[in-house]
Amino acid sequence: MAQKKIKKIKSKKSEITLEDLAIIIQQGFEEARNENEKRFVKLEQGQAKLEQGQAKLEQGQAKLEQGQEEIKLRMCNVAYRIDIIDLQKRLQKVEDIVLKKKK
Numbered sequence: 448m449a450q451k452k453i454k455k456i457k458s459k460k461s462e463i464t465l466e467d468l469a470i471i472i473q474q475g476f477e478e479a480r481n482e483n484e485k486r487f488v489k490l491e492q493g494q495a496k497l498e499q500g501q502a503k504l505e506q507g508q509a510k511l512e513q514g515q516e517e518i519k520l521r522m523c524n525v526a527y528r529i530d531i532i533d534l535q536k537r538l539q540k541v542e543d544i545v546l547k548k549k550k
Contacts, residue, residue, distance in 0.1 A: 463471075526534075
């Protein structure tokens, strides 16, 4: 069997074998993969924070809606200011009539 010859790439500065080049490329891919994994973890953490924030906002919105409903219920049982003024005027007239009759 013939011994395998390793091809060499010649350049002006140095000689790099294909095996060395393959190792360099593999290391580059490993570094890129590690960087992507770190970024992915950061993205997942950011997404988790966003989801927590959204849940808090939804809880706050539910509280506001409940408070709004309570205010609406209270307002249904409250006479409007105009009605109160009108009733005061009418009461005053009735009192004036009653007091005149007593004299």
